[in-house]
Amino acid sequence: MNHSLHTLRMLLVATFAFAMASCSDNKAAVTPPAEIPIPVMIQSVVTGDQGRILQYSGLIASNAESHLSFKIGGMISRIYVKEGDHVSAGQLLATLDLTEIDAQVQQAEQNVEKAQRDENRLKNLYRDTVATLEQLQNIHTQLSVATESLHIATFNRQYAQIRASTSGTILQKLMNEGEYAAAGTAVLQFNGTSANDWVVRFGVSDKDWAVLHKGDKATVSIDAYPDQPFSGTITKLAEGADATNGTYPVEVTVSPAGHKLAPGLFCTLRLQPPSHTAYSFIPASALAEGEGSTGFVYTLNADKKTVKKIPVHVAFLQGDQIAVNSGLDHVQQVITEGVGYLTDGAAVKVHNAKN
Numbered sequence: 001m002n003h004s005l006h007t008l009r010m011l012l013v014a015t016f017a018f019a020m021a022s023c024s025d026n027k028a029a030v031t032p033p034a035e036i037p038i039p040v041m042i043q044s045v046v047t048g049d050q051g052r053i054l055q056y057s058g059l060i061a062s063n064a065e066s067h068l069s070f071k072i073g074g075m076i077s078r079i080y081v082k083e084g085d086h087v088s089a090g091q092l093l094a095t096l097d098l099t100e101i102d103a104q105v106q107q108a109e110q111n112v113e114k115a116q117r118d119e120n121r122l123k124n125l126y127r128d129t130v131a132t133l134e135q136l137q138n139i140h141t142q143l144s145v146a147t148e149s150l151h152i153a154t155f156n157r158q159y160a161q162i163r164a165s166t167s168g169t170i171l172q173k174l175m176n177e178g179e180y181a182a183a184g185t186a187v188l189q190f191n192g193t194s195a196n197d198w199v200v201r202f203g204v205s206d207k208d209w210a211v212l213h214k215g216d217k218a219t220v221s222i223d224a225y226p227d228q229p230f231s232g233t234i235t236k237l238a239e240g241a242d243a244t245n246g247t248y249p250v251e252v253t254v255s256p257a258g259h260k261l262a263p264g265l266f267c268t269l270r271l272q273p274p275s276h277t278a279y280s281f282i283p284a285s286a287l288a289e290g291e292g293s294t295g296f297v298y299t300l301n302a303d304k305k306t307v308k309k310i311p312v313h314v315a316f317l318q319g320d321q322i323a324v325n326s327g328l329d330h331v332q333q334v335i336t337e338g339v340g341y342l343t344d345g346a347a348v349k350v351h352n353a354k355n
Helices: 002-029 099-127 133-158 206-211
Strands: 038-044 046-048 054-062 066-069 074-079 092-096 161-163 168-173 186-192 198-204 217-222 229-237 248-254 266-271 279-283 289-291 294-300 307-318 321-326 333-337 348-350
Touching: 074 186, 092 186, 099 133, 198 266, 206 248, 217 248, 229 266, 248 266, 279 333, 294 333
Parallel strands: 038 348
Antiparallel strands: 038 333, 046 279, 054 198, 054 266, 066 186, 074 092, 092 161, 168 186, 198 248, 217 229, 217 266, 229 248, 279 321, 289 294, 294 307, 307 321
16 A cells, blocks of 8 residues: 555656646747737928918908097087998088087188278378388288188188098997087097908017018908908007007908908908928827927838837927927938837838828
């Protein structure tokens, strides 16, 4: 019995030793799997000197918009227009009651006539040596003063009426007939409709102001004409910031191109200042990491099977494109898809490459 047990133990030990040896041989024979290439897509780097496109919004206005008033005070006799009326240059819009004003003109005319009679009488007396030269000079001065008073009264009568200085539209009637209008008080809000009067006014940041210039072109999109782009030009660029909001006022003159425009139309503007700096443009999806103006992109190594991580400096973001001003020298292509799975030196396989 003891002999049989000893024999069984020896057999088990031998079997276990053989099994351990077999497992050790199998483990040594297994080859670790190769790194699986990450599928990626690439795209060519585009170079150019196109500057950043600036986008702003504003309202259509007119340079000819003004508040019309009488030069002198008086009772409003008639207002010949209503809000929304289109008027032509020189058209009579409103007038004061001329009773008092006409009386002042007549009084001034009579003063001139009297001064002329007095001067003629003094001239005769002076020739007869009855009147002195000083008396003649004084009456001549009185005639000059009376004549100037007549000019003033006539001028005031002329501006006791409001006439349109140019063709346009009455935006608002601020006073009514029968009211007393003090000198210079606005009676009508008027908007000229000259083809060159339509503008958009808005404020820009200091960085944008630094790259803009008078004469730069703009593309204007007006909501009322969604499929019709309008051309514009920067005609005014402030030399100082607005104290209320810190922005720099800009005015863009808009060409209506035969379309009807009106004050208050909402629009968006795209400004593209000229650039003298060469940029490399890549899709935004190519940027692997980014903080501030720095980031990283991946490009293929010479073997076309692995990638290299490259630091870049981002100039600006424009739509789905990134303008890079350093870091991509001699780099012709960047990885645009699969970027999130990559590390420096990772194995890749390019699928459906974009050129």
